[in-house]
Amino acid sequence: xxxxxxxxxxxxxxxxxxxxxxxxxxxxxxxxxxxxxxxxxxxxxxxxxxxxxxxxxxxxxxxxxxxxxxxxxxxxxxxxxxxxxxxxxxxxxxxxxxxxxxxxxxxxxxxxxxxxxxx
Amino acid sequence: xxxxxxxxxxxxxxxxxxxxxxxxxxxxxxxxxxxxxxxxxxxxxxxxxxxxxxxxxxxxxxxxxxxxxxxxxxxxxxxxxxxxxxxxxxxxxxxxxxxxxxxxxxxxxx
Numbered sequence: 001x002x003x004x005x006x007x008x009x010x011x012x013x014x015x016x017x018x019x020x021x022x023x024x025x026x027x028x029x030x031x032x033x034x035x036x037x038x039x040x041x042x043x044x045x046x047x048x049x050x051x052x053x054x055x056x057x058x059x060x061x062x063x064x065x066x067x068x069x070x071x072x073x074x075x076x077x078x079x080x081x082x083x084x085x086x087x088x089x090x091x092x093x094x095x096x097x098x099x100x101x102x103x104x105x106x107x108x109x110x111x112x113x114x115x116x117x118x119x
Numbered sequence: 120x121x122x123x124x125x126x127x128x129x130x131x132x133x134x135x136x137x138x139x140x141x142x143x144x145x146x147x148x149x150x151x152x153x154x155x156x157x158x159x160x161x162x163x164x165x166x167x168x169x170x171x172x173x174x175x176x177x178x179x180x181x182x183x184x185x186x187x188x189x190x191x192x193x194x195x196x197x198x199x200x201x202x203x204x205x206x207x208x209x210x211x212x213x214x215x216x217x218x219x220x221x222x223x224x225x226x227x228x229x
Contacts, residue, residue, distance in 0.1 A: 035218070037164075044121060045156075045164065045207055047218035061217045095163055104154045104209035104218045107175065109163035 002026040004096055004110035011116045017084040020113045022096030029077040030054035035099050035106060036070065036081045040092040048094075050101055051079055059101070086117045122147065123208055125221035132229050136196040139224045141208035143189050147219055151211045153191040155184055158205045158223075167206070168193060200228045 007021040022034065036048040049060035051070040058070045064083070072079045083090060094113045097106035124142040131137040141153065153171050156164035166175050168184035171191065183194045191210075195202055208221040 037218075044223040045158075045209070045220045047209075047220065049217070059216060062215065097163075102211050103152060104211055104220075105152070105166075105169060106154075106156075106164075107166055109165075112163055 002108045006110040006113045009114040019082040023078045032098050034079045035097045037095045038092040091117045121222040122219035123221035125224045128225045130227040131198045135198045139193045141191045141221050146214035147210045147212040149189045154209045155193045156207045203228050
């Protein structure tokens with residue numbers, strides 16, 4: 001069965017970077033895109049970007065361009081989302097979700113990773 | 120402020136039918152598929168409606184989706200207490216070249 005397992009909660013200081021991982025299993029890793037979506041406490045969902053694990057193609061939401069980097073490791077079936085220059089407003093739960101490019105279609109989601117940015 | 124507009128709240132009594140709207144534009148809802156997700160507190164969102172009006176397996180036919188022009192709506196009939204959750208619409212936006220969400224609607228079953 002398809003599973004997306006994310007890394008554990010993180011606490012970071014303002015200005016630091018965080019790297020969240022999402023390990024995929026139960027399907028051909030390189031055949032499906034991976035999206036990243038975040039949700040600040042008590043707020044709605046926000047799309048951050050997408051990576052094609054097959055070729056490494058990425059597309060980032062304009063809001064995060066210059067601060068986010070999505071990468072993948074095909075040897076471990078893992079995708080990573082790194083966000084730099086963290087500020088308090090980046091405190092959120094970060095989700096990976098398996099999907100396709102050009103559609104908001106996600107059947108499988110990771111469990112979420114809470115990133116807290118606090119001095 | 121979200122690109123897609125949803126009412127922040129909706130409510131109904133058990134057995135009633137409720138509808139949640141999602142308003143967008145010609146660059147998103149007008150030309151692409153709309154998706155609906157349901158989220159319970161502390162959990163990841165789960166798909167409710169795919170591609171405007173398709174239900175994933177396991178989603179009861181009490182849930183239905185529709186789209187007209189640059190708006191979409193989710194209808195829930197035979198409301199149950201377990202339907203209390205947050206509901207989000209989502210769609211690809213060709214101008215932004217990315218996914219946009221509605222702000223979410225909190226459904227309360229009275």
